[in-house]
Amino acid sequence: MKPILETRDLVKVYGNGEAKVCAIDHTSISIERGEFAAVVGRSGSGKSTLLHMLGGLDRPDGGSVFIDGEDIFRLKDEQLAVFRRRKIGFIFQDYNLIPALNVWENIVLPLGLDGKKVNKDYVMDIVENIGMADRLHALPETLSGGQKQRVAIARALASHPAVILADEPTGNLDSKTEMEVISTLKNCVNRFGQTLVMITHDETIAQMADRILIIRDGKVVS
């Protein structure tokens, strides 16, 4: 089966001369459709850089990233933005919700940007799954950290992307909420048949994944 996400010889270098740091060093990985992969590594190991490039937020210095068969860095900025909103769902550590939009609007935002009609039943299904059906009009400022992250999960799922990329989604949460959010995320991914790549430095969370990729000094070592 063709992988849904694949990197080939990916390189990202910061700085030059003596200050040169190779954040991603000729890395090639492959993720299958429906797989839940956890990327673990120490602080500064290059895991966030890898995720940013998987999501097309940052361009590599070498190599390529294929999502659903498309070499995403061959796309121009405008095309990449469109590709991102259609094929990739992001979940950030600090939620990145738009403060002026309510819960519902934050969730349907990527659909709106794509000019698509909202499939209300589908989105409501997600909303119920994340347990936010009674807070649809609430503004992000009034939500707890766990609630915010659940809204972010719903937003990532709403456009039915090919892959969901989560960057330390529980980094700002206490341990009880952390487990709740991860469970919600995992359930949703399973229920809606999504592929999930999650960065974490938490071994317990990593153990919940189908596969663990360990990254060290910019290289995936296992």
Added chain:
Amino acid sequence: MNVITAAALANFKKNKSRNLLIGTAIALTAFLLTILPTVGLGMIEIQNAAANHFYPIYHGMYRNVKEETAGELLKEEELESAGLREDPAVMYCEDRDADISMVAVDEQTVRLSKTELSEGQFPEAADEIVVSPRIMELMGFEGGIGDRITVPFQPVTKEGLGKVKEKEFVISGMVDDSENAVKNGMYTSIVTHGFAKEILPEGFHQYRVYFRLKDTDNTDKNLLEEKITEIGEKYGIQQKDIVCNSEYLWANFTDPETFKAGFLVMLLIVLTGVITIYGIYYVSMLDKVQEYGKLRAIGATKRQLRSLVFREGFAVAGIAVPLGILAGLGASLLFIRGLVYLDMNTDFVLTEQMKMVYENHEVHVVKLWIIGLSLLVSLFTVYLALLRPMRIAARVSAIEAIRYRGNDGLKKKSRRGFEYLNIKRLAAVNMGRNKKRTAVTISVLGAAGILFMTAATVLSCLSPEAAVKEEIRSTIRMELDSWEGDEMHPERELCEIQKKNPLDEELKERILQTDGIKRIDKISCINVGIREEGVREADGTPLQTEIFGLSDMALSELEEYVKEGSLKDPSLSSGEGIVLQESIRINWPVFETFGPGDRISLELYDGDRIIKKEFVLAAVVDAPRCLGGYSFSMPDQALRGFSERDLTYKYDIYVQPGKEDAAEEELRGLIAEEMFISMDTYKAQYEAAEKSIGMIRYACYGFLLVLGLIGILNLVNTIMNSVYVRKRELGMLQAVGMSGRQTAKMLQMEGLFYTAGTLLLSLVLGNGAGYLIFLWSKRTGMMGLKDYIYPLVPSAVLILTVLTVQMLVTYLVNRSFRKQSLIDRIRFS
């Protein structure tokens, strides 16, 4: 250098674009604060100096004062100084057109009336005299100072001129002949009161008393004029014999209202400056508060943070204020020069004097105290603008600083929101997230626009065409050069000139033979008094005005100005009816309710004959003065029926296009010898009006331009604010798939919202206010606005400028924003 100063300077260098904006706003504020008082005071002082050069220095003068009263007035406590003048005789000259008065003056009168000799001395003995070269020539005298001349003269008695007598005088001095004297054939020789006493018996003397008032510090023209009248009345002097030296008083006792207006404008500048500078600081607060929080965390005190903001602000002001003041001074000098040389003053002599004062550098327009004041007020403006940022900086705690997102106004817990989103709705959500701030921003931006459009509307109505339309309706106007009530020149009264009217058929024929003349429209005129209660001259006599007699052509032209009634009313042709100008109804409350059918009582002055007659109002018109007269008009034929004299008053002469200049030259030649005819052209009037209106226009637009620039800075700031403050938010939107094009579109929509709001306010309220001023002016006659002309060009300029600035700034901001990587934007906090 201590740490706080070093940090402030480092901030100053780091926030270049913000400081450039603030610096420009501060410099513009300082510029306005400098140029306004410099030009205002400079022009007042130049005008004063010019007036003082030219006009005599007495405050007031009483005429026809009897000997006894004159003596008392010389001792009056409230007068600082006083002198007497008497006109006891006129020289008997063979040339009947020349009029040579013999005027007796004392030392004080010489000083107060600023009489100067070209050589010699003022007469002291009864047989000494001062004459002019032209008097010598007219009288056939020969010789110079020290020589003896025998002067034939007629004493001026109550009954008129007495019999011719002769007296031998020694010429003690010579005086120049003024241009006016030669033009009017009226000359003055100076003798002594001793001579007057020799030729007129006691009790027959009548004086003019020239005087200056005491204690004139801290007073104004109006108060002085009241005082002059009060003293005059105390001595039983009639109102018509009380004369105020208005030009001199005006020049030396400026109306305090002028300063009040100046002060208000300066207050407006300070307010605009504070709002703009504060607005720009506000933008960077989100960015800076976190930095201040960090400083708090490492131990900076509140006081130190306040001083950090203060010092950074003043570092910018330290450069911007001097630049603004220097630019203001430079612009003031250019502006004053322009004002002096563009001859905007209608008083030709005063204008020439002003040029002289300016060229001789008699007035120092650059004043240290203005520079100092401008410096202080500008710095105070910056200080006021910094107050709130300083308070915010001092108030933040280290923890709060991390969370600080600015006052984004999200006090609500929820909002209904949209079912689905698009770019338009996203822009709307952003505009609506803090309605108060959006409204305040649009109001601040709109305020400059409203001011601009209001002034533009008024200025547009102040067109040269409108001004000239009042004065002249044809290519060339020839009219009788008459004026009333001048006892020295009874020959100038209209009915006197009309006795032997120089605007006769012969002249008309000669004009029609001139190349290029199409036709002549003859307008007649008779002086009248209004015999109605509530309309009186100051001395209680009927209000003096006139009736214009209109040709058929003029009457048909008048049709378009009819407000009530009809010009076809049969009463008009029969001489029973009359047409009233709207301005009379406005200016005299007694006529407010007058309309067609009402009766009005007039007395027509036909030489010595006074015809009392009641007229029926046939129509009310709101016509230009040159057509409908100041007050009344009726058909020419009907008016002529009241007098034996030829009532012709003016010729409105129409010339073929392209032949105006040649025709003017030829007609001037035709009337060169006619001292009772004056001539004017549409072209000359237009040029004069254009000049004076042009200057007002430039001054107003110049001022508004700078205010507008400050407004534009506000707009730039608002747009930058909307992008930089939401840097992270925009990053988030882009991370979830908003394309660059969509971002640009959203920002343009937001900008357009501000622009549309600003333009709507400016155009609707500004034009509305302008129109209201126009209506008021039309009603009251103030400022002379007659026709409403929509300010199309200024409106287009405003719309284009605001749109261009908004789109350009949004584009540039978005471009610079895109240079930053998406990751950096998302991480921004």
